[in-house]
Each structure stands twice: as C-alpha cells, then as structure tokens.
Amino acid sequence: MTEKLVIRVGQSHQNPIHWLIYSSSDEQIIASGELDNAEQLAQLSDKAVSRDVSLLLSASQVQLKRVPLPTKWNRKLEQALPFMLEEQIACDVDELFIAIGQPTLDGEQHCIDVAICNKQWLKDWLSVFNELDIELTRVVPDALLLPEQQDNGLSMIELGQQWLCRLGQWHISAIEKSWGADYLYALQPSKIVHYSPAEGIPDVAPKEAKESEYELPLALFAKHLNSTSFNLRQGVFAAKKKQPQWWRDWRSGLLAASITIGCFVIVKGAQLVMLQTQADELKAQAVATYQQAFPGKVVRPHLLKKQIEGELAGLGNTEHGGFLELTNHLVAVYGEVEDFTPETLRYDRRRNELRIRARASGFQVFGQVKAVLEQRGLTVQQGSLNNDGDVVIGEIRLRGDS
Known part of the structure; x- marks a missing residue:
C-alpha cells in the first residue's frame, strides 16, 4: 500500500484527534483534518479501507526506558522484566503494558529498550478502533517519529498546545508551553533542531530551523514511519494475522459453498448407505430364491449370476x-x-x-x-x-x- 492513514490521539477520548492521508510514492499529503473527539472516529472508517493505518499515541502517555541487564537479552530476562522495572515506576506494575524494543549496548552494558503505558488505557483505545473495523497496522508514540539527532541534539515540533521532543535514539517527551522552558534547561541539549517556528523556545542551546520541512506534524511523522521498526502492537495487543483481500472479498461465498458441498456429501453419503443396504437385501433375496429353486446347490454369492446362467443353460437341454x-x-x-x-x-x-x-x-x-x-x-x-x-x-x- 502506497497510501497511509495516520491517526494521532491524545490522553482522553474527549481530546481532539488529528488525522492525515499520505502518499509514500508521491510524497504528498492527500487529505488531513481534525476531529473533536473519539465519537467522530467513525468518519475515518471509509478512509481506512485499502490503506495502511498507523495509530500515534501522545508521548505524554508512553514512557520510553532503557533498562540495564545482567547479561545478554534472552527469554528468561523478558519474564523477569516487570520485576526489574518495579523500582523505577510509581504505580503497580500489573497496571502497565511493557512493549519490548531492541536490545542494545551502552558501552559494555547490555540493555533493552522498552516502552511503558497504562494497559487499560491502551486497551480502551484499541477497542474503539476494533469496533469501527479500522485495522491498525502499527501503534507508535508520536515523538519517536521525529528525526533522530546525533551528539545529544534535540528534535522538536509543535502539535496543538504541546511541543513534542526527541533526544537521541530512545528518549521522547511532550512538554507544555507553560513549563517547557524549565524542562529544556534541565535537559541541556547540544542543539535544538525545530520543525515548527520556534519563537516560544528559550535560548538554552543553538537552534537550527528546518524551514523547508515546516509542515503538518503528521506529515513529518508519516515520512519517518519506516525509520523505526518499533510497534506497540505486540504481546496481548499483537495484531491478528491479516487476511488476504481475496479472502475477505470471497469469504461469504466460499463459506456458503463449503456448507453446500458439505450438505451434498452428507446427503449422498446417506443415499449411498441406503442403496448399499438395499443391495445387500436384494442379494440376500437372490441367494434365498436360488436355494429355493435349486435345493442342495452350494451358493457362491459373488458368482451367483454365473451359477444361475449355468443352471438355466442346463435346463435349456431338458x-x-x-x-x-x-x-x-x-x-x-x-x-x-x-x-x-x-x-x-x-x-x-x-x-x-x-x-x-x-x-x-x-x-x-x-x-x-x-x-x-x-x-x-x-x-x-x-x-x-x-x-x-x-x-x-x-x-x-x-x-x-x-
């Protein structure tokens, strides 16, 4: 599919929802818009047909962490991961969904990249799209689709009333304009590369304006969807295997045909059993009639026809x-x-x-x-x-x- 439908949701179902259709082959925006809340998502059902659909979650609701490991990443460490995170989070680990990213090395230290969000919150959002029959191929934190900067550089773009930020490979955030300056002073990036006008960004580091790429944030995200393989649709939230289009188009007809063929086989099987029973009864009658007509003769059922012909031939000479x-x-x-x-x-x-x-x-x-x-x-x-x-x-x- 060359066309992508990108949908970005906020913290609550009552928050505005941004959407955009992007053509990868032409690198052009086909359509875009904003919905007032989740109740209007049904308007996107038709637009989702025959398009690759990606759901972007607000960076304020998804936390990325790099967890140090005692050894190289393996299946046993995956089972122990929730216990390794307990001291780093302020809520019950059972309430969280932990999505696993790529194993990595921090110097000589083995690490694993993970994304954490509230399990019920993510389940609620996926249920909304499932009820609308909108099949989500990918679920990704929005700020993770900002271009990655080297040497502690910070990427920023404005969306709504927030600035979305990405620092390095595995650090994202969403900051409000009211307290964003304090956050940036604490972060101390080596430079700030901004993809929206930056009049409100404090001078905490040299700024680099990407004016040629000033555009809708979702268009920038759509361009970089293929730059990361990370997907929150894993584990209990893994997407079901997508059925081929031909199966979805012909499924009803094929199922009806299968049922018809099954019924036909059952009926013909029953008829075959009935006919076989009748044949056995007629064969028994033939044997009995032969024994009555020619008493004392040995009956061979499989040669009965030849025996009768032989007896009749003998009678022909009498x-x-x-x-x-x-x-x-x-x-x-x-x-x-x-x-x-x-x-x-x-x-x-x-x-x-x-x-x-x-x-x-x-x-x-x-x-x-x-x-x-x-x-x-x-x-x-x-x-x-x-x-x-x-x-x-x-x-x-x-x-x-x-």
Whole structure:
C-alpha cells in the first residue's frame, strides 16, 4: 500500500484527534483534518479501507526506558522484566503494558529498550478502533517519529498546545508551553533542531530551523514511519494475522459453498448407505430364491449370476427348455413396451405354446407386443381384447418349435 492513514490521539477520548492521508510514492499529503473527539472516529472508517493505518499515541502517555541487564537479552530476562522495572515506576506494575524494543549496548552494558503505558488505557483505545473495523497496522508514540539527532541534539515540533521532543535514539517527551522552558534547561541539549517556528523556545542551546520541512506534524511523522521498526502492537495487543483481500472479498461465498458441498456429501453419503443396504437385501433375496429353486446347490454369492446362467443353460437341454426359451423372449418385451402387465402364464409342453393373459393401457399396446415378439422369430396369435375400465385385458399365444 502506497497510501497511509495516520491517526494521532491524545490522553482522553474527549481530546481532539488529528488525522492525515499520505502518499509514500508521491510524497504528498492527500487529505488531513481534525476531529473533536473519539465519537467522530467513525468518519475515518471509509478512509481506512485499502490503506495502511498507523495509530500515534501522545508521548505524554508512553514512557520510553532503557533498562540495564545482567547479561545478554534472552527469554528468561523478558519474564523477569516487570520485576526489574518495579523500582523505577510509581504505580503497580500489573497496571502497565511493557512493549519490548531492541536490545542494545551502552558501552559494555547490555540493555533493552522498552516502552511503558497504562494497559487499560491502551486497551480502551484499541477497542474503539476494533469496533469501527479500522485495522491498525502499527501503534507508535508520536515523538519517536521525529528525526533522530546525533551528539545529544534535540528534535522538536509543535502539535496543538504541546511541543513534542526527541533526544537521541530512545528518549521522547511532550512538554507544555507553560513549563517547557524549565524542562529544556534541565535537559541541556547540544542543539535544538525545530520543525515548527520556534519563537516560544528559550535560548538554552543553538537552534537550527528546518524551514523547508515546516509542515503538518503528521506529515513529518508519516515520512519517518519506516525509520523505526518499533510497534506497540505486540504481546496481548499483537495484531491478528491479516487476511488476504481475496479472502475477505470471497469469504461469504466460499463459506456458503463449503456448507453446500458439505450438505451434498452428507446427503449422498446417506443415499449411498441406503442403496448399499438395499443391495445387500436384494442379494440376500437372490441367494434365498436360488436355494429355493435349486435345493442342495452350494451358493457362491459373488458368482451367483454365473451359477444361475449355468443352471438355466442346463435346463435349456431338458423338457423345460421350451418354456424357458419362450419366457426369455417375453421378458425382452418389457424393455421396449410400457404399460404391459402379464397376469397369468400357461404352458403347453406338447405344443410348445405359451399363453399369456395380460392387461395393458390400450389396444395398441397389444399390437406393439405382438410386433416385438414376431421380430424375434416367434409365431404369435392375439386373442380377444376387452375393455375393463381404464385398462384392456387380452390374451397372446407364443409358439416355438415343437
């Protein structure tokens, strides 16, 4: 994202809120403004879409410290860090959120840079943005984004009724105009580099005006956002892993499709189980019928079809062969003619004739049956046909070779 939305909040939700949209590629201010209080933050929801959003906290609410360590920084020291800070703070350490910066060396002394703020205060601010669905990529103290000066030089810029200050790498402050002079005399910087007109700054050190960079404070901060890797969004306040844009755009559709596919699989699975149960029942019926028709025969379920074909082939060479041949031709009719239902079968073995009394939906059905059987080379005689309500009842005689 080349455009950044920078939002700077104060101590209270009732304090004014400054915001600015900055283009990194063009190094230009796209838009800026000021809100009266946190209740108006909803106005920035649309501006936050598809932009990298950074929240700047007032330097008066975030304290930076460099903590000496007994050895090189490690995980065990991180767990002991709250106890190491207890003597340096005036409140209960459990009320504080401690964000960890970079390990460093002060001469030969191992140190760790930390930022401290009230845990509940930070939680309240993050909750406000979360409720508005404004995703904060970074949370940084504002004055930490002032340019770093060497040799104990002090950077200053005016914002609202305060001067924001940065001394060296890890020292920031926000001073009021009413007592700022005393603070600067105590600080004794080697020089003061100011990014706003400095008529109200006492002459405690040589001043260097950056008139070419006199601009909105948030624009200066936006330019230097990439100059520090520090982020208060860590630990319990770590940002959730950002979902890809394609997922956010298609999430609802994909979830609906997943549910549909899941339901389809469940239904088809249930149908498969039902069909398998029916198949098992029909297989059992087939085995029982075979055993009844051919008692004493060993049944092999996986070879049942071949066994039946073998038995029928054997019958074809016996006195029952003619009957089986004629019924086999009759069975073929069902694949070609609808609404034809035999009611009785009578077989005359001497004449090799099969008489079928059947019912059909109309007279033409009997004609179709006669035509199909004649095409199979049989002698077919059609008896009388009679109406019986909605159906037609009649007789057909099939004769094979005597």
